Amino acid sequence: xxxxxxxxxxxxxxxxxxxxxxxxxxxxxxxxxxxxxxxxxxxxxxxxxxxxxxxxxxxxxxxxxxxxxxxxxxxxxxxxxxxxxxxxxxxxxxxxxxxxxxxxxxxxxxxxxxxxxxxxxxxxxxxxxxxxxxxxxxxxxxxxxxxxxxxxxxxxxxxxxxxxxxxxxxxxxxxxxxxxxxxxxxxxxxxxxxxxxxxxxxxxxxxxxxxxxxxxxxxxxxxxxxxxxxxxxxxxxxxxxxxxxxxxxxxxxxxxxxxxxxxxxxxxxxxxxxxxxxxxxxxxxxxxxxxxxxxxxxxxxxxxxxxxxxxxxxxxxxxxxxxxxxxxxxxxxxxxxxxxxxxxxxxxxxxxxxxxxxxxxxxxxxxxxxxxxxxxxxxxxxxxxxx
Numbered sequence: 001x002x003x004x005x006x007x008x009x010x011x012x013x014x015x016x017x018x019x020x021x022x023x024x025x026x027x028x029x030x031x032x033x034x035x036x037x038x039x040x041x042x043x044x045x046x047x048x049x050x051x052x053x054x055x056x057x058x059x060x061x062x063x064x065x066x067x068x069x070x071x072x073x074x075x076x077x078x079x080x081x082x083x084x085x086x087x088x089x090x091x092x093x094x095x096x097x098x099x100x101x102x103x104x105x106x107x108x109x110x111x112x113x114x115x116x117x118x119x120x121x122x123x124x125x126x127x128x129x130x131x132x133x134x135x136x137x138x139x140x141x142x143x144x145x146x147x148x149x150x151x152x153x154x155x156x157x158x159x160x161x162x163x164x165x166x167x168x169x170x171x172x173x174x175x176x177x178x179x180x181x182x183x184x185x186x187x188x189x190x191x192x193x194x195x196x197x198x199x200x201x202x203x204x205x206x207x208x209x210x211x212x213x214x215x216x217x218x219x220x221x222x223x224x225x226x227x228x229x230x231x232x233x234x235x236x237x238x239x240x241x242x243x244x245x246x247x248x249x250x251x252x253x254x255x256x257x258x259x260x261x262x263x264x265x266x267x268x269x270x271x272x273x274x275x276x277x278x279x280x281x282x283x284x285x286x287x288x289x290x291x292x293x294x295x296x297x298x299x300x301x302x303x304x305x306x307x308x309x310x311x312x313x314x315x316x317x318x319x320x321x322x323x324x325x326x327x328x329x330x331x332x333x334x335x336x337x338x339x340x341x342x343x344x345x346x347x348x349x350x351x352x353x354x355x356x357x358x359x360x361x362x363x364x365x366x367x368x369x370x371x372x373x374x375x376x377x378x379x380x381x382x383x384x385x386x387x
Contacts, residue, residue: 007083014081017088023079027105028054028090029098032071043067047075047090055089057082062112065097072098076109103203107210110237114212119219125243126224128255132192134161135256136185136223138178139197141166145228145249149195152250157257163188169198174208179217182225191223193256196238197249200231209236218242228252333358337365346371 004012017023030047037043043058045067056075067073076094081087094109114120135153139145141164153160165184167177178196185191196218198206208214209229218225218241227242228249239245246252334343337354349355353368 006086010081010083010086014083017080018078025076026079026090027074027076027102029072029074030054032067032073033069035067035069043092045069047073055087056092057089058092058095061092061095063095064108065095067095074098074105076105101203103207103210107203107237110210110212110215111240114215114237114241119215120240128224128226128244129192130258131157132160132257134163134188134190134192136163136165136188136191136194137197138165138167138181138185138194139249140169143169143199145169145197145199148250149197149228149253152253153257156254156259158260160257163191169208170201170205171208175211175213178208178214182217182221186220186222194221194223194225195228195249195252195256196225196242197228197252198230199249200234206230206234206236209238211237214238215241226252226255346373 028047030049030053033046033048033053035043035045041060043056043061045056045058047054047056056077061067074096075090075092077090077092079088079090082089094105094112096105096108118124137146137149139149146164150162153162163185165181165188167181168174169178182194182196185194196209198209206229209227215237218227218238224243225241226244226246227236227238228246228251229236229238230248232247244255246255335341335356335358336343336348337356340356341348343349343355349368349371351368351370355366355368357364357366
C-alpha cells in the first residue's frame with residue numbers, strides 16, 4: 001500500500017481538473033461576496049448562490065464594470081487546485097454583469113485574451129501598399145460584397161488584379177473556410193494586400209469573424225489585411241487583429257487602392273508646380289546669361305580695340321621695312337630683264353644688258369651703257385650743287 005503526501009494528492013487533483021475540457025473553459029454565474037484586493041492589484045472573491053460557493057481569483061484584472069459585493073455576475077475562467085492550501089478555485093479571466101448575452105461575453109473574453117497576447121498591438125500593424133498589383137479577397141463568391149469590391153477597384157484603379165479566395169462567411173464551415181482561404185492566399189505569389197469582407201448582419205451572422213482560429217489566421221497573413229466586415233457600427237475580433245479596419249466591404253476596397261482620377265489631378269498639380277519652378281529657375285539663368293553676354297561684349301570690344309592697336313603698330317613696323325618704303329625715299333630696284341635676277345652687285349651686269357628698274361610709283365626699262373665700281377665712284381657720279 002502506497003501512502004501519498006498532501007502535495008502529491010493536491011498535484012494529482014490539479015492535473016485531473018486541468019485535463020478536463022469543461023473545467024478548462026467554463027462560464028460560472030453567481031453573486032460576489034468577500035471581495036478583497038491585494039497590494040499587487042489582484043482580486044479575490046467568492047461566487048455563491050442559494051446553496052453553494054466557489055472561491056475565485058482574478059489576476060491583473062481589466063474590468064469594464066465596477067465589481068462589488070452583492071453584484072450578480074457571469075465569470076469565465078478555468079477551475080484548478082491551489083496546491084499550497086488545497087483550495088479548489090476558479091481562475092477568472094473575464095467578469096461581466098448578468099444580463100449580458102453569452103455571445104457578447106465570449107466576444108469580450110476572446111478580445112481580452114488576444115489583446116493580452118499582443119495580437120492587437122498597433123506597433124505590429126503594417127502599412128498598406130500605395131499601388132497594389134494583386135489584391136486577395138476572402139469572401140463569398142456569390143455575395144454582394146465581392147461584387148461591390150470588384151466594381152470599386154475597377155473604377156478607381158483598374159491596374160490592380162483581384163484574386164478571389166472563396167469561402168463561406170456564415171454558418172457551419174465558415175470558420176474553417178475563412179482560415180483556409182487566408183492560408184491559400186499566403187501560398188499565392190505576389191499578393192500585396194488582402195481584403196477580408198462580408199456584408200452586414202446580426203451578431204450571430206458575423207460570429208465566424210469573432211472566432212479565435214480566424215483571428216490567428218489573420219495575424220499569420222503574409223500580406224497586410226483590411227477587415228471590411230459588416231456595417232459601420234459592427235465590430236468583430238477580425239477588425240482588431242487586421243492591419244486596417246474598414247466600416248464596410250466597399251470602404252475596404254477604397255482603402256486598398258488609390259483613385260486614378262485623384263492621381264491624375266495630383267500629377268497635373270505637380271506638373272504645374274514643376275513648370276512654374278522651372279520657369280523661375282530659367283528666368284534667373286536668362287538674366288545671368290544677359291549679364292554675362294554684356295560683360296563678354298565689353299570684354300571682347302576692349303580686346304579687339306587693343307588687338308587693332310597692336311596690329312596697327314605691327315603694320316607700321318612692317319611698312320618701315322617694306323621695299324616700297326625704301327623706294328619712296330628715292331631708291332630703285334634693278335632686275336635683269338632676261339632672268340628677273342635682282343642686281344645688287346655691279347659684277348652682275350655688262351654693257352648692253354637690258355634691265356628693269358622699279359621705283360616707288362612704277363617701273364621702266366633701261367640698258368647698261370657703262371659701269372663704275374665702288375661707292376665713291378657712284379657718289380661722284382651725282383651732279384654737284386652749284387652755289
